[in-house]
Amino acid sequence: MKPPPFTYLRARTLEEALDALAQQGAVALAGGQTLIPLLNFGDLAPATLVDINALPALGAIEETPEGLAVGALARHAQVESSPVVRRRCPPLAAAARLVAHPPVRARGTFGGSLAHGHPCAELTAVVAAAGGQIELRGAHGSRTVDHTAFAHGTFDRALAPGELITGVRLPAMDGAAWGVHEITRRTREYAMAGAVAALAVDRGVIARARVALFGVEAAPRRIGTVEELLVGAPLVDAASIAVADAARDAAVPRDDPDGDSPDYRRHLAGVAIGRAVAEAVDRGAHT
Numbered sequence: 001m002k003p004p005p006f007t008y009l010r011a012r013t014l015e016e017a018l019d020a021l022a023q024q025g026a027v028a029l030a031g032g033q034t035l036i037p038l039l040n041f042g043d044l045a046p047a048t049l050v051d052i053n054a055l056p057a058l059g060a061i062e063e064t065p066e067g068l069a070v071g072a073l074a075r076h077a078q079v080e081s082s083p084v085v086r087r088r089c090p091p092l093a094a095a096a097r098l099v100a101h102p103p104v105r106a107r108g109t110f111g112g113s114l115a116h117g118h119p120c121a122e123l124t125a126v127v128a129a130a131g132g133q134i135e136l137r138g139a140h141g142s143r144t145v146d147h148t149a150f151a152h153g154t155f156d157r158a159l160a161p162g163e164l165i166t167g168v169r170l171p172a173m174d175g176a177a178w179g180v181h182e183i184t185r186r187t188r189e190y191a192m193a194g195a196v197a198a199l200a201v202d203r204g205v206i207a208r209a210r211v212a213l214f215g216v217e218a219a220p221r222r223i224g225t226v227e228e229l230l231v232g233a234p235l236v237d238a239a240s241i242a243v244a245d246a247a248r249d250a251a252v253p254r255d256d257p258d259g260d261s262p263d264y265r266r267h268l269a270g271v272a273i274g275r276a277v278a279e280a281v282d283r284g285a286h287t
């Protein structure tokens with residue numbers, strides 16, 4: 001398969017990238033792990049590819065007073081191995097390790113993953129769990145959007161034409177009790193269902209719970225009913241709380257391209273959340 005003809009522009013500054021992206025038919029090229037296959041299959045025919053890889057300011061991963069700032073060009077492999085990410089937001093590093101194969105992780109970017117809006121995106125699920133904020137820049141200025149306002153549905157996000165994701169701000173998820181679990185048909189495939197659980201524990205009791213589901217619904221999102229069940233419970237008891245039942249009840253399965261029934265997908269949502277919480281409890285008990 002060959003892509004349709006296009007003009008290629010390697011932007012040298014953010015302003016140059018934004019000017020080019022403001023033109024009709026221009027799209028950003030980051031890691032190319034999704035965009036290039038879409039071009040090769042003829043699903044997209046942009047007039048111009050604006051390569052943003054020469055903008056190193058977008059690639060930084062930094063500690064902030066609240067947690068972390070991850071630049072849009074940070075590669076999945078960088079996120080996976082970053083000591084700052086492992087310290088301030090260990091579920092993010094664990095989630096990055098679950099994305100595809102090493103060659104895809106070497107090229108694919110955090111910003112590209114969020115921009116693409118795949119319902120099974122592991123990194124987006126951690127952003128949902130953490131209540132992260134997406135930083136956007138367009139020809140007419142900058143704005144910051146909560147993840148819930150950004151990720152509307154499958155491949156549907158609050159990204160205006162010509163707008164770039166420049167980075168993501170994440171509150172710290174540095175407590176010891178966390179788990180990330182996904183169920184795939186085959187190793188390294190997109191998740192059929194997955195979950196992120198991060199439990200803040202105070203004197204053995206769960207003081208705050210952040211639990212997000214991905215893969216099942218149109219976009220990753222926090223499951224409030226599961227979080228409510230967990231808060232106030234002793235950590236040691238959390239694995240026996242009926243979180244899987246609550247997750248099954250709360251899940252709203254999207255149309256499934258593989259034809260699995262909504263009931264089966266709700267079942268998987270329960271299993272994924274149950275396992276992520278059990279993993280968090282186990283990790284919390286051993287640290």
Ligand SMILES: Cc1cc2nc3c(=O)[nH]c(=O)nc-3n(C[C@H](O)[C@H](O)[C@H](O)COP(=O)(O)OP(=O)(O)OC[C@H]3O[C@@H](n4cnc5c(N)ncnc54)[C@H](O)[C@@H]3O)c2cc1C
Pocket residue numbers: 027028029030031032033034035036072073098099100101104107108109110111112113115116118120121122123159163164165166188189190191
């Ligand atoms: C075999 C294979 C398996 C995969 N498995 C998984 C998986 O299990 N989980 C998972 O999450 N992903 C998976 N992916 C996708 C991978 O994570 C991609 O890297 C990611 O979705 C897109 O990132 P990218 O940097 O490659 O973006 P690109 O392919 O360059 O761009 C993708 C889209 O995002 C836009 N875009 C890119 N960067 C920005 C930005 N900063 N601001 C605004 N728009 C932008 C582009 O214009 C394009 O529309 C897989 C990919 C492949 C090829």
